Amino acid sequence: MSEIIDIAIIGAGVVGLAIASEVSRKHRDVYLLEKNDTFGQEQSSRSSEVIHAGIYYSPDSLKTRFCIEGNRLLYEMGDKHGIPCIRCGKIFIAGDDEEAEILDGLYYNGINNGLPLKMLSQEELHKKEPYVKGMTAFFSPTSGIVDSHALMRYFVLKARENEARLVYRAEVTGIEKIHDGYRLQVEYPDGEDFLDTKVVINCGGIYSDRIAELGGIDIDSAGYRLFLTKGEFYSVGGGKNRMINTLVYPTPQNLGPGIHVCLDVEKRLRLGPLFNYVDQVDHSVDESNRSIFEASTIMKSLPFITPEDIAPESAGIMGVLYGHGQGVNDFIIRHEDARGLSGFINLIGIDSPGLTASPAIGRYVAEMVDEILG
Ligand SMILES: Cc1cc2nc3c(=O)[nH]c(=O)nc-3n(C[C@H](O)[C@H](O)[C@H](O)COP(=O)(O)OP(=O)(O)OC[C@H]3O[C@@H](n4cnc5c(N)ncnc54)[C@H](O)[C@@H]3O)c2cc1C
Incomplete structure (x- = not known):
């Protein structure tokens, strides 16, 4: 040319x-x-197809700015152009005192970012999600799911x-x-x-x-320079994959939000992603990580799911700038x-x-x- x-x-x-x-x-x-x-x-x-609200990042970051604006635009586009988006909300759960302290920090970061978060009493948690257990919890009403x-x-x-x-x-x-x-x-x-x-x-x-x-x-x-992190997902079977209506997240872990409830627009439930740094692009799911899923804090919050109900499903690889404590x-x-x-x-x-x-x-x-x- x-x-x-x-x-x-x-x-x-x-x-x-x-x-x-x-x-x-x-x-x-x-x-x-x-x-x-x-x-x-x-x-x-x-991806997990989650419409994030903008809770995790510092107020002056591009992530917060574009996440909050993108969240609003996605729901608008969903309404106007028929792109399936569900404003199902997200519950953040802490299982013990140590997690509750971290959850508190996350809650105030989100409030600082201007988000309409709400602390939940045990009664409110039970009303929203009868099968979910947690010591303390807060709710993010603008979180949701999009058909990517x-x-x-x-x-x-x-x-x-x-x-x-x-x-x-x-x-x-x-x-x-x-x-x-x-x-x-x-x-x-x-x-x-x-x-x-x-x-x-x-x-x-x-x-x-x-x-x-x-x-x-x-x-x-x-x-x-980017570092690769692979996120692995597990499906939930045993007739239990329609028992949750809201995204449910644990207290954040070292590398991201931690294994959480993922729902697609049909409200099909899966768990993940479990992130680990990798050296090459390979989308297979490493079965040896099963024990990490079984022992995860999210499984403790969802006692109706047993180890027999979960099975390796898929994986996605992200390129991140914050490799191994740097960036x-x-x-x-x-x-x-x-x-x-x-x-x-x-x-x-x-x-x-x-x-x-x-x-x-x-x-x-x-x-x-x-x-x-x-
Ligand atoms: C496991 C996982 C869970 C996630 N969950 C969420 C979530 O719930 N919510 C959320 O908001 N985000 C989530 N994300 C992040 C989100 O998926 C990414 O931020 C987003 O998809 C990035 O889009 P992209 O277009 O930049 O990258 P990509 O989708 O990777 O697209 C890049 C494209 O560039 C092409 N390309 C590369 N090199 C060349 C070349 N030399 N010439 C031509 N083409 C090239 C590639 O083939 C590819 O198609 C998740 C990501 C992962 C991996």
């Missing part, structure tokens, strides 16, 4: 799709390049309506700075080609650090003009709550692009 296009987005997960649907409202010549056969084959189709596939299909539809081009089996393997933009080297099944673009938006998920590196950024000094627990969304890379936008470390935040991130990045292209 000899002409230069306006915008190339790398990666058709929920974040790249949300951005494509937003930037293509105003700009023509938007290409979304995806290495897989279709959209949403990686993190975005392997329906959400992605909606973004695809919007992007196509706006004439964005979604190109599958197109892996970006090189990025070279040229006079008025970037030359992308792209591997297609039938060979290699080049695409010149004024703006590059890196939404490569767990590979986004490598894509930044292709653009010439030293990812270690920039603090962009930061926030999103990086940055126009790299200060590095001399005008028109290069990186999105790195878009781990949870990235699904919830996606519509808000789409709008934010579209504003960045407007500033660049005018």
Whole structure:
């Protein structure tokens, strides 16, 4: 191709799709390049599908900002465009005094973030979820569930309506700075080609650090190196997978929220994810972790589920910036003009709550692009 296009987005997960649907409202010549056969084959189709409220993160973080805005937008989009979203709420549980203290801290962090949380008495807990046990609990009414596939299909539809081009089996393997933009080297099944673009938006998920590196950024000094964490889910059988109506979370653990109740939009119950750092991408479930599920605090809160009821189900892998006690627990969304890379936008470390935040991130990045292209 000899002409230069306006915008190339790398990666058709929920974040790249949300951005494509937003930037293509105003700009023509938007290409979304995806290495897989279709959209949403990686993190975005392997999540817990929870619409988070924005309780966990510090008030000044991008995670809090985009989670709260994304939460509102998702319910609005659900109502307006028929994307299945359920505002079922979430109960946070503490089982003993030590957990109750941690839960208190979480509650006040959420209140500080402006959320309408409510402490529950034993009676209120029992009324909401008769089969759930806990010493203290609070309720988050704005938490819920979204059908992530329906959400992605909606973004695809919007992007196509706006004439964005979604190109599958197109892996970006090189990025070279040229006079008025970037030359992308792209591997297609039938060979290699080049695409010149004024703006590059890196939404490569767990590979986004490598894509930044292709653009010439030293990812270690920039603090962009990602660590992989695998989250494993267990299904709940034995006729017990419809006994809960609300998301139920334990007191937060070292690596994330801890194994919790996941419900899909049909209210089918499963447990997870159990997160562990991994070195490679392998979505199999390690059966030796079964004992950790059996001994988990969430199982203590759900005494009606016995070890025989649970079975390994699926796993998803996130790329996080906070590996092994280092790094930061926030999103990086940055126009790299200060590095001399005008028109290069990186999105790195878009781990949870990235699904919830996606519509808000789409709008934010579209504003960045407007500033660049005018
Ligand atoms: C187990 C688990 C549970 C989670 N639970 C929740 C939850 O309940 N709620 C929530 O809000 N969030 C949750 N998340 C986080 C959420 O899933 C992610 O934040 C979100 O899906 C990130 O979307 P993405 O588009 O950035 O990444 P991805 O979905 O991974 O998409 C990135 C895309 O880039 C493509 N790509 C990469 N490199 C290239 C290249 N060189 N060329 C072309 N294409 C490329 C990939 O093929 C992929 O399709 C969870 C994640 C996991 C793993």
